[in-house]
């Protein structure tokens with residue numbers, strides 16, 4: 073089959089199109105014909121081997137997962153002997169970042185536990201945009217900040233892959249949403265349902281007058297002390313993504329701020345869970361959440377797709393389509 077490979081760490085120029093053997097599913101796996109794949113910042117970490125710490129998981133000197141890509145939407149072609157929930161012909165989607173990546177290819181072997189039925193109202197191209205980014209947003213809102221109807225939430229860096237899902241999921245949960253994005257995305261945030269929209273280039277959050285039950289930082293940077301000030305008594309802040317400084321502040325200062333006040337501040341890491349994907353399928357089929365697709369690239373233009381994602385200015389998701 074045709075696949076994109078990364079046999080050494082580097083920029084998108086190390087990506088190559090190659091013929092590789094077809095995957096052979098184990099007894100608990102399914103063979104999936106891949107239709108579309110979406111890219112996430114995690115795919116850039118695997119491509120570049122940066123930050124260096126990631127190499128302890130992905131291979132110290134060269135990538136151990138040679139086919140990149142983790143979000144997938146496709147059709148079941150064959151099932152292993154132990155597979156119970158799916159049959160050939162089913163349309164499925166998954167996030168394989170915890171299962172060895174390997175989706176930028178014509179076929180992928182996928183463990184049954186990683187898969188969910190694709191939302192019926194989405195094309196494969198749209199469905200591929202959903203798994204990792206939306207699961208991250210769902211878990212950050214539902215499990216980390218425990219968002220409740222009526223809560224006021226700030227979503228900082230709301231216009232990317234994770235942020236566009238976070239705004240919609242927060243609205244579906246009945247929260248009042250303040251989205252922080254650049255000027256060019258203000259109108260888009262309104263369309264997604266945000267109640268208040270702040271331009272990150274113009275707003276001085278140290279002087280901002282509203283306070284929040286929850287703050288989720290997804291892109292960009294603000295001092296942790298500023299976020300702490302913006303939280304209500306018992307408010308919760310989680311750092312999902314953004315600058316490295318943001319991550320270290322949340323990791324090191326978060327526990328200290330938490331001990332010294334009634335507020336809770338810390339990092340968040342997405343866990344794999346297919347049950348979350350089933351919950352998202354419901355929200356999507358009820359039209360409460362929809363994936364935002366910024367750009368679509370054909371398989372042969374993978375390098376361009378990774379390069380675009382690496383600029384950190386996508387509105388929603390970047391998709392690669394796989395030829396039949």
Ligand SMILES: NC(=O)c1ccc[n+]([C@@H]2O[C@H](COP(=O)([O-])OP(=O)(O)OC[C@H]3O[C@@H](n4cnc5c(N)ncnc54)[C@H](OP(=O)(O)O)[C@@H]3O)[C@@H](O)[C@H]2O)c1
Pocket residue numbers: 112113114204205208228229230231232233234235252253254255256257272290291292293311312313314340341342343381384385386387388
């Ligand atoms: N913790 C976890 O488990 C987990 C899981 C998934 C992702 N992440 C992390 O979450 C982060 C976001 O992922 P993503 O998929 O949303 O990335 P993304 O799609 O690449 O984000 C792009 C968006 O970021 C916005 N942005 C860029 N600079 C900004 C700034 N200074 N302030 C506010 N917004 C800014 C851009 O808007 P403009 O073009 O308008 O600037 C663009 O819309 C990444 O750091 C990723 O590694 C963490």
